[in-house]
Amino acid sequence: MLASVFDMADHRVEIAVQGPWSLATSRAFWEGFTPSALPAHSSEALRAVFLVEGEWRRAAVSVTQHGATAVLSLSGTGDLDLAAAQVCRFLSLDVDGRAWPDVGARDPVIAEAQASLPGLRPCGFYSPYEAAAWSVLAQRVRMSQAAALKASLLRDGVFPAPAELLALDLDLPGRKAEYLRAVAEAALEGLLDGVTLRAMKPAAAVLAVQQVKGLGPFAAELVVLRGANAPDAVPHNESRLTDEVAERYGRPLAEVSEAWRPYRTWASVHLRVLRERRLGGAMAAAVR
Structure with a gap:
């Protein structure tokens, strides 16, 4: 379970991220993720403005990294507790990633992806x-x-x-x-x-x-x-992922992905990024 400390005086939330995580790598991924791309910023922080799910009020967040801790500075008219939980979800900070390196130990292709994208946690849509x-x-x-x-x-x-x-x-x-x-x-x-x-x-x-x-x-x-940024699912209708698996493994995706549990979504995203890089695309995999 992730640990958090709330200081509502300045809407600051500290999240103890479990497992590998790099804000810089994740931000670079999201800035290139066409469907919900963030504007590039010169600062080290990841900044986003979004609607708090359910009540649909605006919230803004600035995320910085201090070692294994993610610091969320929030503001806006929405419920900022809900906003913080939503940020953790769309940045995959709410996932216990301590066993993610084990997937690379079982699968050399994923190990290559992990080395190429150190600390990447797939960033999703706001909702x-x-x-x-x-x-x-x-x-x-x-x-x-x-x-x-x-x-x-x-x-x-x-x-x-x-x-x-x-x-x-x-x-x-x-x-x-x-x-x-x-x-x-x-x-x-x-x-x-x-x-x-x-x-x-x-x-x-x-x-x-x-x-x-x-x-x-x-x-x-x-x-x-x-x-919803579910961390452990296999996309069955994503032809580019299927093609990448066929090229790299020569075996069906359903068979290969068993070694990726409980991070099958993460592994899939990593492979898509490697494919886009190899084929000359942007860092983030584009949605078909």
Whole structure:
């Protein structure tokens, strides 16, 4: 269990991170993660502004690292205890990673990835709601087009709250407006709650997310694995990962990934980063 010390006078939260972690490596990953990329900052801190899940109020966080401790400085109108927990989730700071090096000891390919990306903890979307919205925006368009569509919807740098999204007159291609409204309604009904999805078995969570109109198997996996940031699941609908495993191992993903437990998502993300690097892509793996 992670340990924390709360000082609500200045909204400071200290998290004792268990296992390897590098803020610099994780920040570089997130700054290149197109679906929810952070703007680059010259300071050592990771800074983000987001909506606190459930109440959908703004919060801002500055994260710094002091040895094995993550220091979160929070502000905003949202519940800052909830905001701190959400930050820990989307930065994977709430995962006990002490056994992560053991995966590399069992698998030389993952060991190479760990050495190349020291201390990387996969950073996800701020919430499953935002992951679901991105999935809709990215359907049948290029990544750059999806990013432009998302940017057009931002309000003061954050994605609209579900109720606000429902009130917008959306001029989007295809059925994107219809599907975005379905995502917003599902978020308001609690169907895309990060805590709930993380508490479920990943396969069950993926099936639950697919009940939302417009979210197929690929999108549902993104919502669970990168929105709820579930640490131990295998993406079955990610062709680039399947191709990478085939090239490096010559065996099926389902078989290879057994050695990655209980960090199958982490291992998958590491392999995707290595593939993007090798093929000349950005540091963070782009979503299909």
